[in-house]
Amino acid sequence: MGLFNLFKPARTVLVVDVVSLNEVSGQKGKIPPRNQLQMLRRLARFAQREKLEVIAVLTGTPLNKAPAGKKFEEITVLYSKSPEEHAKFLARTAQSKGAGAVLVSGNAAAEKIAGNGVRKLRVSTFRKAFDTGGDDGGNGGNERSEGGNNRSRGNRPPRRRQPKQKNKDSDSKRNEPKGERKQKPSSETDAINELIDLVD
Incomplete structure (x- = not known):
C-alpha cells in the first residue's frame, strides 16, 4: 500500500493492539470469539x-483456534493476562522486537510505557490502510457503514418520490398508459397461444 514503506530501513514488525482496533471498528466490551477470529483473519x-510481519495482541483467555504464541494464518497471536495488564504487555512486546517494531495502538498508556525507542502508529491511522483491503470487513455484514445499512447502495442518491397530483386532467393522462399496458399482456398471450397452436 505504501504507508508502511516509511518503515522499510529495518525489518518492520507491526505489534497491533487488537483491543484498540476492535474499539475503533465499533466493537467494545467482551467480544465474541467468532468476531475476534474474523479480525485476526x-x-x-x-x-x-x-508483506509485513504482524503480531496481534489480544487480552484474556487464548482462543482455541488461535493459541498464544503460535501462528494464526500469517500472523503471530499473543494475549495479555487482563485488561489492566494489557498496556504493559503491549509495550514490552513492542520493545522486545527492537528497531523494526511499530506499535499500532490507541492505548495512550501503552505508548507512554513503550517510550521513544519504539515507533508508534495510531490505530485510527492504521485502520485507513487496513480497511482498504477490498474485503467486506470479515464480519459477515454485521458492521454497519456510516450511512446505516445502505452498504449495497454505494454512492447512489436517495430515490425521489413522485408528488401526488389531485388534478383530474393528470389522472386521465396517468390512466392512458395503464390502458396501453393492459393491451400488451393480451398481445403477448395471443403470441403464446399461436405458438401453442403450432405445437399441436
Whole structure:
C-alpha cells in the first residue's frame, strides 16, 4: 500500500493492539470469539498483502483456534493476562522486537510505557490502510457503514418520490398508459397461444 514503506530501513514488525482496533471498528466490551477470529483473519490478509510481519495482541483467555504464541494464518497471536495488564504487555512486546517494531495502538498508556525507542502508529491511522483491503470487513455484514445499512447502495442518491397530483386532467393522462399496458399482456398471450397452436 505504501504507508508502511516509511518503515522499510529495518525489518518492520507491526505489534497491533487488537483491543484498540476492535474499539475503533465499533466493537467494545467482551467480544465474541467468532468476531475476534474474523479480525485476526483480516489482519492476516493485511500482513500478506503488505508483506509485513504482524503480531496481534489480544487480552484474556487464548482462543482455541488461535493459541498464544503460535501462528494464526500469517500472523503471530499473543494475549495479555487482563485488561489492566494489557498496556504493559503491549509495550514490552513492542520493545522486545527492537528497531523494526511499530506499535499500532490507541492505548495512550501503552505508548507512554513503550517510550521513544519504539515507533508508534495510531490505530485510527492504521485502520485507513487496513480497511482498504477490498474485503467486506470479515464480519459477515454485521458492521454497519456510516450511512446505516445502505452498504449495497454505494454512492447512489436517495430515490425521489413522485408528488401526488389531485388534478383530474393528470389522472386521465396517468390512466392512458395503464390502458396501453393492459393491451400488451393480451398481445403477448395471443403470441403464446399461436405458438401453442403450432405445437399441436
